[in-house]
Amino acid sequence: MALLEVRNLSKNFGGLAAVSEFDLDVEEGTIHGIIGPNGAGKTTLFNVISGTYRPSGGTVKFEGKLIAGKRPSAIAAMGAVRTFQHTALFEDFDTMGNVSIARHLHAKETIWGAILGTARKMELANEKRAEEIVEFIGLGEVKHELAVNLSHGHQRTLNVAMAVAAEPRLLMLDEPVAGMNPSETAEMTDIIRKLRNEWGITVILVEHDMRTVMNLCEHITVINFGKKLAEGSPDEIISNPEVIEAYLGSDDILGEDF
Ligand SMILES: Nc1ncnc2c1ncn2[C@@H]1O[C@H](COP(=O)(O)OP(=O)(O)O)[C@@H](O)[C@H]1O
Numbered sequence: 001m002a003l004l005e006v007r008n009l010s011k012n013f014g015g016l017a018a019v020s021e022f023d024l025d026v027e028e029g030t031i032h033g034i035i036g037p038n039g040a041g042k043t044t045l046f047n048v049i050s051g052t053y054r055p056s057g058g059t060v061k062f063e064g065k066l067i068a069g070k071r072p073s074a075i076a077a078m079g080a081v082r083t084f085q086h087t088a089l090f091e092d093f094d095t096m097g098n099v100s101i102a103r104h105l106h107a108k109e110t111i112w113g114a115i116l117g118t119a120r121k122m123e124l125a126n127e128k129r130a131e132e133i134v135e136f137i138g139l140g141e142v143k144h145e146l147a148v149n150l151s152h153g154h155q156r157t158l159n160v161a162m163a164v165a166a167e168p169r170l171l172m173l174d175e176p177v178a179g180m181n182p183s184e185t186a187e188m189t190d191i192i193r194k195l196r197n198e199w200g201i202t203v204i205l206v207e208h209d210m211r212t213v214m215n216l217c218e219h220i221t222v223i224n225f226g227k228k229l230a231e232g233s234p235d236e237i238i239s240n241p242e243v244i245e246a247y248l249g250s251d252d253i254l255g256e257d258f
Pocket residue numbers: 013016018036037038039040041042043044045
């Protein structure tokens with residue numbers, strides 16, 4: 001059984017089929033890329049999987065359980081957590097503060113914890129884990145910087161750290177290297193690989209940047225006009241004439257080294 005199983009998924013906006021009869025299997029332990037030209041339906045697909053939008057039709061199963069139509073917080077609590085294409089953080093808190101807040105948002109704290117006096121113990125464990133995540137993800141040097149003062153690359157990395165703070169089994173990243181310079185992109189690529197290799201987190205990566213996708217992903221699904229165009233290994237994808245056709249005329253043409 002795949003960790004994530006999408007069947008016949010559709011999302012319409014008025015007369016526009018942003019995602020149409022889409023099937024997707026994401027195997028546990030893989031880094032799975034979803035690519036496609038601008039407006040292809042990548043973010044919409046993410047929004048439906050993560051619960052931001054209700055599907056117009058079809059099903060989404062995570063660990064065999066139906067999640068389509070549930071609230072994002074409920075889906076995150078089950079272990080499927082997303083980041084957004086645009087950065088969202090608490091600007092007036094430092095790096096550690098942001099990761100701690102993200103943990104609190106997902107913590108299964110109850111009134112009983114407070115009554116039974118375990119809240120303080122949990123608080124300390126939370127802080128320790130937040131620090132571990134910040135170090136692991138390479139933000140140790142800026143852990144006491146206010147988020148608003150971080151570089152663009154560090155802000156995006158902090159966003160990933162905040163998603164990791166929810167202890168996901170499936171991490172869904174929407175354009176994690178958007179707007180990054182080459183060295184920031186290389187750092188983010190390393191972080192994503194490390195999260196999978198060392199912490200075993202399965203990753204779905206929606207990305208405009210072909211090079212990053214080809215570098216990172218073992219498996220790629222191509223979406224165009226809301227429909228699945230192709231699926232396979234990076235080698236299969238870059239030699240697929242339909243994929244090349246879809247990207248012709250856009251500014252996403254592969255670099256010379258492909
Ligand atoms: N909330 C929305 N309301 C109406 N149309 C939308 C909405 N979100 C996305 N769309 C449309 O759906 C299509 C797919 O968009 P999107 O999923 O953002 O593409 P991508 O992420 O691949 O660039 C586009 O035509 C877009 O204009």
